[in-house]
Each structure stands twice: as structure tokens, then as C-alpha cells.
Amino acid sequence: MPPTVELERIRKSYGGYVAVDDLSLSISPGQIFGLLGPNGAGKTSTIRMMIGITEPDAGVVRIFGAPISRAALMRVGYLPEERGLYRRMTVRANLEFLGQLAGLSIATSDQRMEAWAERLEIVDWLERRVEELSKGMQQKIQFIAALLHEPELIVMDEPFAGLDPVNSMQLKDVLLSLKTIGKSILFSTHRMDQVEKLCDSICLIDRGRAVLTGGLSDIKSSYGRRFVQIDYDGDGAFLADNPMVESLNDYGNHAELQLKPGADSQALLRDATAALRVRRFQVMEPSLEQIFIDRVTRRDV
Amino acid sequence: MFEISLRNVWIVAKREYRERVRTRSFLLSTFVTPILMTTFLILPTLITTSTARGMFRDSGRPLRIVMATDNPALAELARGEMSREWGSQYNLSVDSSVSNQERQQLTNQLDLEAIDGYVWIDGDARTRKEVVLTTRRLGEFAFQQRMASALSYAFAAERLVKGGYPAGDVAATLARVDVKVVRSGTSFSAFNALRGAAVVLLLVFIMFFSLLSYGVMVMRSVMEEKASRITEVLLCSTTANELMSGKILGTGSVGLTQMGVWIAMAAFAASRSVYIRTAISVLEVAPSVLLYFVLFYVLGYLLYSAIFASVGAAFNSVDEAQQWNFVIILPLIAASAMILPTATTPNSMVSIVSSIFPFCAPVLMFERIAVHDPPAWQIALSFFLLLATIGMALIVCGRIYRVGILMYGKRPSARELARWLRHG
Numbered sequence: 001m002p003p004t005v006e007l008e009r010i011r012k013s014y015g016g017y018v019a020v021d022d023l024s025l026s027i028s029p030g031q032i033f034g035l036l037g038p039n040g041a042g043k044t045s046t047i048r049m050m051i052g053i054t055e056p057d058a059g060v061v062r063i064f065g066a067p068i069s070r071a072a073l074m075r076v077g078y079l080p081e082e083r084g085l086y087r088r089m090t091v092r093a094n095l096e097f098l099g100q101l102a103g104l105s106i107a108t109s110d111q112r113m114e115a116w117a118e119r120l121e122i123v124d125w126l127e128r129r130v131e132e133l134s135k136g137m138q139q140k141i142q143f144i145a146a147l148l149h150e151p152e153l154i155v156m157d158e159p160f161a162g163l164d165p166v167n168s169m170q171l172k173d174v175l176l177s178l179k180t181i182g183k184s185i186l187f188s189t190h191r192m193d194q195v196e197k198l199c200d201s202i203c204l205i206d207r208g209r210a211v212l213t214g215g216l217s218d219i220k221s222s223y224g225r226r227f228v229q230i231d232y233d234g235d236g237a238f239l240a241d242n243p244m245v246e247s248l249n250d251y252g253n254h255a256e257l258q259l260k261p262g263a264d265s266q267a268l269l270r271d272a273t274a275a276l277r278v279r280r281f282q283v284m285e286p287s288l289e290q291i292f293i294d295r296v297t298r299r300d301v
Numbered sequence: 302m303f304e305i306s307l308r309n310v311w312i313v314a315k316r317e318y319r320e321r322v323r324t325r326s327f328l329l330s331t332f333v334t335p336i337l338m339t340t341f342l343i344l345p346t347l348i349t350t351s352t353a354r355g356m357f358r359d360s361g362r363p364l365r366i367v368m369a370t371d372n373p374a375l376a377e378l379a380r381g382e383m384s385r386e387w388g389s390q391y392n393l394s395v396d397s398s399v400s401n402q403e404r405q406q407l408t409n410q411l412d413l414e415a416i417d418g419y420v421w422i423d424g425d426a427r428t429r430k431e432v433v434l435t436t437r438r439l440g441e442f443a444f445q446q447r448m449a450s451a452l453s454y455a456f457a458a459e460r461l462v463k464g465g466y467p468a469g470d471v472a473a474t475l476a477r478v479d480v481k482v483v484r485s486g487t488s489f490s491a492f493n494a495l496r497g498a499a500v501v502l503l504l505v506f507i508m509f510f511s512l513l514s515y516g517v518m519v520m521r522s523v524m525e526e527k528a529s530r531i532t533e534v535l536l537c538s539t540t541a542n543e544l545m546s547g548k549i550l551g552t553g554s555v556g557l558t559q560m561g562v563w564i565a566m567a568a569f570a571a572s573r574s575v576y577i578r579t580a581i582s583v584l585e586v587a588p589s590v591l592l593y594f595v596l597f598y599v600l601g602y603l604l605y606s607a608i609f610a611s612v613g614a615a616f617n618s619v620d621e622a623q624q625w626n627f628v629i630i631l632p633l634i635a636a637s638a639m640i641l642p643t644a645t646t647p648n649s650m651v652s653i654v655s656s657i658f659p660f661c662a663p664v665l666m667f668e669r670i671a672v673h674d675p676p677a678w679q680i681a682l683s684f685f686l687l688l689a690t691i692g693m694a695l696i697v698c699g700r701i702y703r704v705g706i707l708m709y710g711k712r713p714s715a716r717e718l719a720r721w722l723r724h725g
Contacts, residue, residue, distance in 0.1 A: 007480075015720070051534065051537050053537065053707065054707065076537065078537040082530035082533075084529050084530035084534045085529065086320070086529070086531060089320065097316050100312045101312055101535065102541055145534065
């Protein structure tokens, strides 16, 4: 089966500003894919090209193994970053309208929206105007709108933004259940905790360029176990001068540090026990957040 | 990017139509306008009826005018003519002195408001065929005209009598000639009667306001979609062209619905009341005028709504768009300024050129057709230019729309708009 989405060296600039530069990525069927990056990194621009809203200046976009076509786009569901619904129309009228544009009959979209409303516990809100709904509620409606036509590829720009913990959990459950029935899901976020819990693969972009791409576990292991936490008593000043330490966060009796590539954590432990009274010494796999910060701040060095 | 899907255009248009028709402002304008229209048509008739005339006179008091002259016989002739024509509307008195003291005294009386004005008729005035009316009531145009014609009559009568013409025949000889206008069979001009003129002018104004308000409606609707970011959702399953076409068609149908309701109301009223039936037939508006009205409305709307849609897409708020709005509305404002000159001189060079100019044609060519058959080539030329301009506008504005709807943030400069045009 061809990749659900394939971006090959795409580039997009607006005026003099390069939003996306030489970006390549590939999403396999049945995968949850995370598009990460700080604000303004080019996530939304990338997504827009992926679903044919804009065209890249250079490079190739393929979805379901073929260049973007109207037929292919009918198999895509899109949740934009900013919630877009007609405020003065009822929830039902909004969903019927969007369902029709996605190729459904009114009867089918009614039937499906009711099933979704049941599942997301918003049945009572179907006949209300959108402007009467809370933000979280509107987001659920938007979410249903993206899924009404049962797309094979679901593209969500910051789906968790503005959701409370209960709704976040509900959304996470839905995404996982969609994955089990074989849908491909791409979402963008700058919140690492969700990515770690949900994603199979990620692409970290910064200033329009991919700085890290691949399976989540591969990335973590390739990054190495170079993160160390130490709880200690004594004077931790020697850690800052130690040639094995690349970066350090010293809290006085707790320090988090990153070793230089090739440095041996055992050697550091020996140095530490010589200088300090060590209560805890732990070598860890980096969290995605640490990788993210590391990659994004390293650009300035 | 893709060919237009008519299904999508239809879905977008249907939503637009449904939402617009349900708004309070639509209901209000649909049902209040006929009341205003009826008032406009009835009011002029009311004003010209004799019973109502009194309502429009200054507190019922006749104008007090003194005619100062060294030729009282002439002044009496004019006074007689005035009272024969206008009865007791004017209180005219003759003063047989034209000395400087007399002038001073009359001026004093004027200051004390003992009189409303005085006419100075000395020998000089008779040779120059010009008299001076000194008054504070500068707005009494009717009086000025009537006084002029009464004096012309008096001068002519005086000369006739001096030349030996029998005094008894003078009045009959100088009697005024009236022109009565009858519509020719082939003409669809409606401008042959005062009421017909009122209807045509009303239609022209409705055209002007409809083009403006429905154009602005399209603009606001585009801005709303852009502000609520729903455009992005829509663009996933439709194209910008489909969105724009659907929006223009949907909103335009609202305008046509409104006119349909008005025609239906008129027809219903006519079927129920003999009086209204007579009133409508008296208006003497040929059906072809209504046909041209709809035609020009549709074409004008297509032109202006396309332009307004692109403005709505390019800017984030009505405030931001203001400056460009003015540029767009300019030809419509120019057209509205030409409405009255075109009614009175439909074949002047200015009227012809402005009615062929595509941005004014919907208002002014319609008006010329309604008031005075213009040559066929002029109608054809204005249609051709209008259609060509609509085609251009759809292409150019479609490009701006396509780029604009995804541009948030700061207001685009004219240079940026030009770049969108090239790359859109």
C-alpha cells in the first residue's frame, strides 16, 4: 500500500518569507503522525499544502499515492487550527452543510451526526446556535464535521488546543479508536505529552525545515541515553565545569544535565560520588520535550 | 485547480440564500420599502391637488410684494395677470414712485418685515427687459417665474396697445400655449407623464441602492467567513471559485426574491382593488421597462458583487476595507449624480457616454431606456462592454479572492494586491 501522505522536498514562500523549506515526510496507513514545532515553524503551511488548500512553490505532494485530486480530497477530513463554524446557524445546519459539501446526502449526514453527538454527549446541543456553545463544545462540533464523511486520512491542526482534561481524554480515545479501524491521522501540536502518548511517528520542524523525522521510538533511542538526574547534598559547582557535561540545570540539591556525545555516564557518577553525597543518580531516555527544546534551541548556537 | 463542481456551487448558494432570507433586515426592507414606494408615488399627487396646496404655503399668508414703478398702468397689467392666474396667493400693490427716498423707505419696510419684497420697474428696467426683486425670501422660485411671465405679458401688451392693436384683443392674443404630451405607439418610454417619471426615477434609485446594498452584503459575508476561519474548512472540500460563485448567486437570488415579493404584492393588491389597478395602469410603465430593470439589475449585481467579494476577501474588517470601498462606490456615486441630468437630457454627450461606461451602465443605461429610446447601437454597446467587464471582473476578482481568503493579519497594500493578481 502506498503511503497515505507523501511530501517530497516541498517549499512555500509568502512574499519574501519562506514558510516551508525543502520539507519531506511520509505517513503510512494506519499511523498516527505528529507534526511538531514551535509557533510559526510552518506547521499550518505544511498542512494546507497537504490538503490542497494551497500549492507548493516547488516539490511534490501525493496523497493516497497520487497527486492531489478532488476525489482524493473527498477522503480527507480536516480540522483547522482556528475553529470555523457559522455562528448564527444551528449545530445541525452547520453539520448538514459541511456534510453535503463533503459529498453526503442530508439524511446520511443527519444519521452520522446523531451517532457522533451521542458518543460525544452533545445530543442536546444539536438544535442550538453555534454562538451559544462553549469553546470546547464548538471544538467537538468541528471535530464531528471533520469526521462526518468517514475519511481515511484525518488532518488536525492543534486538536487539543483549548480542551479541558476531560475533553482531551475523550478526543484521545476517539483518535485511538479511529487508528484501530485503520485510519491515518496527522496532527500538529506543540504539546509534547500528547505526542508521546499517541504518535507512532513524528516530524519536528523548525523555521520551515524538518530537523527530526521518523518513528518515535527510533528517535528516542538514537538520541541516546544522555540525560542524567542527580539528587545530592554538597557543592554541585563542579558539575558546571565538568568536561563531560553539555548542558546543566542545577537547582541546588537537584540537577538535570545532558552529557556530551560519547561521554560515559559511569565516569560522571564516579566524579560525582568523589565530590558530593549522591542520593540518587538516574540515566534516562530523553523526553520528547527535552529533544524538542534541545533541537530548537541548538539552532541558535 | 479543479473544474467547477456545480453541486458545490449549489450547496454554497443554497446556504447563503437561506441564511440571508431569514434575517430581520431582509424582512424589514422587503416589507417596508413598498410602503415608502407608495408614499413617494402618492405624495407628489397630493401636493399638486388644490386642497393640499395650502399645506405647503407659509402659514397661509400671501406674499406681500410692492411693485415700485414710474408706469403704474404697466404694473397694473402685470398685477391683473398675476391675480387672474394665481388668485389670492400674492398680495401685490403698486407704488408709483421710483425716487431714491422711496427705495430707502421700501428697504426699511423690508427690514421691519412689513413687506416680503419689492420689484423695481423703472425706465431702465423696461429697456433692458430686466427688473430687480429685492427680498429676503430667496426660495420663492415659483413667484419669481410667475412674476417674470406676468411682466413679459404686461410689456408685450403695452407695446401692442401703443402700436395700435385693439386693446380688447390683447389678452386673447397673448394667451399662454400649453403642450400636452401623448405617448407614441412604438416607444416604451415611460417618461411622458409626471407619474411615469416618478416611477422611473424610483426604479433607478432602487437599482442604485440594491446594487450597493447587495454588493456590500456579499462583502460582509465573505469577511464573516474569513474571520470565523470557516473558509479553511470549506476549502478542503470546495474550491475558491465555487465558494465565490455560490456566494454571489445565493446573495443575488435574495435580491431577486425581494423584487419578486414586491411584484407579487403589487399584483395581489391590483387583483383585490379596482383603485390600485387603475393607479397602476395610470403609471404607464411599459412591461419592457421592468424587463430591462431585471436584466440590468442582474448584470450590475454580477459586476459589483464580484468586486465586493474580492474586497471582502482581501481585508479583515469593514474598517480596513473602507478606503477601497470608496474607490469601488465612486462610479455608483457618479451615476447617482447623473440620474437627474440624464432624466432631463437623456441624449446629451455626457448622458450617452456615462450610460455606456460599464460601471454606470446598470443605472444610467436603464434610465435612458426608460425615459427615452436610445439608439439600438448604444444599448448594444453598453451591454457588450458591461458583459466584457463582468468577465474581466470575475477573473481579476477571483484571483484576489483566492489569495485573500487565506491571508490573515495585516492589511494588504496596493502593491501586495497587485502581486496576488499576478500570482493568484
